[in-house]
Amino acid sequence: MDAATAKTIIDIHCHTAGIGAGNSGCFISPAMRRSWRYKVFLKAFGVTERELLQEGDGLVMRRTSESLAASQRVSAAVILAVDGAVDDKGELDRARTEMFIPNEFVAAETARHPNLLFGASVNPLRRDALERLEQAAADGAVLLKWLPSIQHFDPVDRRLTPFYLKLKELGLPLLTHTGSEKSFTKAQNHLADPERLRLPLSLGVTVIAAHAASNGRNQGESNHRRFLRLCGEFPNLYADISALTQLNRLTHLQRLLKHPELFGRLLYGTDMPIPNTAAVTPFGFPNRLSPRRILEISRIANPWDQDVALKEALGVPEQIFSNAQSIIRL
Template identity: 40%
Template sequence: MRDDPAPRPLAPTLDRRAPRSRNGAMGALVIDCHVHLAGMGGGGSGCRIAPRLARRLPVRYLLWRHGISPGGRVDLPDDRFVARLAATVAAAQRVDRVVALAFDALYDEGGHRRDGETLFYVPNDYLLTVCDRHPELLPGVSIHPYRTDALAELARCVARGAVAVKWLPSVQGMDPANRRCIPFYERLAELRLPLICHTGREHVFPPRFLPLEDPRRLLLPLEVGVTVIAAHAGSLGALTGREGFGDRVALSAAWPNLYADLAGMAIPGRGRHLALLARCRHLHPRLVHGSDYPVEAMVLPFAAELGRKRLAALRQIRNPLDRDLCLKEGLGFPRALFERAYHLLARVDGPGGAALRHG
C-alpha cells in the first residue's frame, strides 16, 4: 500500500496558506466530506421526501430528531434544518468545514426523470443557495449521468463552486459501470472533481437496484481517471465478500485514485467494519473523514475498543460532528485521515471554493 500520491498542482485560485484549522495548524482544514441536506419542501426549497420513505422508522426518527418534520408536519421551512446544521458546524471544535450533499432524482435509461418513483430529492439549486449563505458548508452536488443535460448541469454547478459529485446508485438508478457515463467521467477527471459514490448495503432507503451496490462497478470511473470516494467503505461487507473491497478492489495500490469515507459507520450493523478498518493500518492512507450527519455516531457499540474512561469522555461530547471525529480518533485513525478531504476536493472558483480557500 502506497501513501497518497504526490500532491497535484493547486489551482491559482487557492491560497493554502490562508486557512487556519481549528486544530491549530496552518494549511489543511479538517473537512467532513459527507453531510446531508434534507427537507419536505417547506419555504420553496424544492426538496421532497416520498411518503413511503417518510413512513420508514429510521427516517421518521431523523425527521423528528432534527426538526425537519416533527409529528409528520410538511409545512415547516426547510431552512430550519439548514440553520441547525450551520450552527452545529460553527460550534464544532474539531471540524472546520463540511461538504453538504444534494440528491438528484431517479432517471431511466432514456434520460427521463421519474418523479413518481423518486424517494428523496434535494435540488442542486437549493444546495448552492444554502452554501452561498453559509460558507462553512461546501457544495457536493448530485447529477444523474443519464440526464440529457448532465454535462451542462455539471458545468453550471462547477461555476457555482461545487467541490464534489454525490451518487447513490441503488436508489437513484445510475450504473457506474455503464459506458454511457464515460463522457461524464472524463469531465470529472478533467475538473479533478471527486465522485462520492455510495457502496455496500443501504439501510435508510429501500434499495431498488441492488446489484448497483457492488463496489466493483466503480472500476470504470477509476479507469477513466476519476477520483472516487467510496462512501461507507463498502459496508456492510467491507474488506470481505462480494460487496467488500478487500484486496480485490477497495483501497488497492493498483488504484491510487480510489478512496473510501467512513460516513455512517459508527452505528449498529456497520460498527464492526469501522473497528476492523481501524486495525487495518495499511488502508488508512486511502480513508477520508465523513460523518453521514444527520445520522449520528453511537459510542456504546465500541466500548470494548475504547475502554471505560475514553467511552465516558466521548459520551460527554454534545456536538455530533466532534463526537464522530473523536470516536474515530479514539479507535486509532490517524490525523492525516481527517485532513485528507482538504487535499482531494476540487479547487474551483466561486462561493464554495472561496469558503474553502479563505477559512
Template identity: 60%
Template sequence: MSLPATKTLNPCLGPAGIDRNRVLDMHCHVAGIGAGGSGAFISERLRRSWKYQVYLRAFGVSEKALRQDGDGLVVARIAQRLAASSQVGEAVVLALDGVVGADGELDPRRTETYIPNDFLAREAARHPNLHFGASVNPKRRDALARLERVKADGALLVKWLPAIQLIDPADVALTSFYRKLVELDLPLLTHAGHERSFTAAANHLGDPCRLHLPLRLGVRVIVAHAATSGRNQGQDNLRRLLPLFAAHPNLYADISSLTQANKLRFLPRVLKAGIDPARLLYGTDFPLIGTGLTSPLFSALRLPPRQTLALLGVANPWDQDVRLKLAHGVPPEIFTNARQLLLPCARTL
C-alpha cells in the same frame, strides 16, 4: 518564585493536536419536503416509514417548522451546530438527484428523496462553514450541461447513490460523463456496499468492482463508507474494494458511518488493510451521527469504561464523532485529508 513560561495553547487544536480549521466533513446529508419553494421532496413511502421522524429529529427540525420557515432551515441548523463544534470547522452538504427515466427526465414516482442542486448551492452559499456537494444522475438528457452548471456554482464533488438512483457505474454509456468529471476536476463520491437508509435498494449496483471504468478513465473516485456493508458475488464488499487501491491511485474512501453499531467490526479492518492513510477521508454521514446509531455505548466493550463515559458526555455530534474515531485508533492525519483533497488552495476559516 516565578513559574516557568508555558506555551500559549491554540484554541483551535483539538484531540491529538488536530486543528479544527483543517477538518472538513466531506459527507453530510440534508433533507427537504418542498417547503419554501426548494423543489426538494420525500416520497410518501419514505414519509410513512419510522425512519422519517428519526431523520427529522436528527436534523433538529420538525415538519411544522419546515412548512413555516422553508427547507433552508435544515441547512441553517447544520451550519449552526457545526459552528459550535470544537473539532470540525467545515462540511460538504450533499444534494441528491433522483431516478431518471428512459426519457432522460426525473421520475418522481420511483424517487424516494430529491435534493435539487440549485436549492442546495444557494443555501450552502449563505453559510461560510458549508460547501456545496452536487448530485447529477448521468442518465439525465442534459447531464453534461448540469455538470458544467454545478461546477460554476462551486460544487466540490458529485454524489451518487447507485442503488437508489439506479445507476450502473460500469455502464460504458457513461464514458462521456466520466470524462467530463475529469475535465472539470470534480471527484465522484459514490456509495458502495448495501444501502439501508431507504425503503428499497438495488444493492447489486453498489458492488465496488463496478467502479473500474471511472477509475480507468481517471476520475477521482471516493467510495463512501469504504464499502463496509453487504456482499456481492458471495464476497463481502470491503474485501472486493481493497484490491482496487493497488490498481488505481485515484481511488479514495471515506470513513463515515464506521462507528455505527452495525459497522464497528469493519473499522479495524479498514485501518489494518494496508491502505495509504492519505487515501482515507473524514466524513460523518450526518444526520446519522445524531440518531444514536454511533453512540459510544456500542463501543463499550472495545474502550475503557472511563473513556466511554467521557465520550457520552460530549454533546456536539461532530465533537463526539471525532473523539470516538480517535479512540478507535483512526490516525489524526486522516481528519485533514478531505480538506487537502477538495480545497487544496483554500484558506482556513
C-alpha cells in the same frame, strides 16, 4: 491533534433534508414519508415538519451550520444534494424517486453559510447531464455524490464515459455509495458493488467510495474485499470513513484500520445526521474503550466533536482527519 490544527477538519459526507417547503424543489416519496425512517431523520436533523412548513427547507442547513459553528474540531461540512431516478427520456422520474434534493437548492443555501460546502448530485442518465455537471461546478461544487442503488443506473455503463471524462476535466471527485444501502425503503444494492467502479477509475476519475464498501456482498465475496482489491490496482480510489461507527458496523472501522497503506486515501466523514441518532454511540464499544473513556466521549455535547473523539479513541490517525483538503475541489 494540537490546538493549531484543531479547527481544520472537513466533513465530506453530510446530508440535508427537505419536503418542498419554501419552494426548495425538494421531494420525498409517499413511501418514504410513511416509513419510520422519516420521523427519525426529522428528529436527527433537529426540526419538525411544522417548522419546515413555516420557515422552509433551508432551516435544516441553518441549524446544521449553527451546530457545526459550535464545534471545536470541525471547520466545514460538505452538504450533499441527491438527484433522483430518471425515465427513458432522461427526465426526473418522480414515481421511482424516493428523495430528491436539487443542486440549485443546496448551492443557494450553502452559499449563505461559510462553513457549509456544496456537494452536487447529477444522475448521469439525465438528458442534460453534462450541462448540469458544468453548472454544478460553476456554482462551487466541491464534489459529486451518487447513490446508484436508488438512482437506478449502473456505474459500469459505457454510455457514461463522456460524463466521467467531464468529471475529470472539471476536477470534481466522485463520492459514490458502496455497499448495501438501508436508509431507503428499497435499493438495488448490486449497483453499489465497488467492482462496478472500474470504468471511472480506469478513465482517471478521482473516486471516493462512501463507507469504504464496508458491508454487503456481491458474487459471493464481501464488498470490503472487493474494495481492497481495487485499491491495489487504482491509486485514484479513495474512501470515506462515514458510518463506520454505527452499531450495525461495529467491527468495520477496526478492520479498515488494519491497512495503514490506505491511510493517505481515507477521508473523514460523519454521514450526518446519523451521529444524532441511537445508531452511533460510544457505549457500543465496551470491548475497545475503557468505561471512563466511554463516559468522557458521551459527555461531549457537540455531535461533530463527539464523532471525532470517538474515532480518535478507536485508532483513527491524525492524517485521515486532514486528507480531504487535498482531495476535494476547494
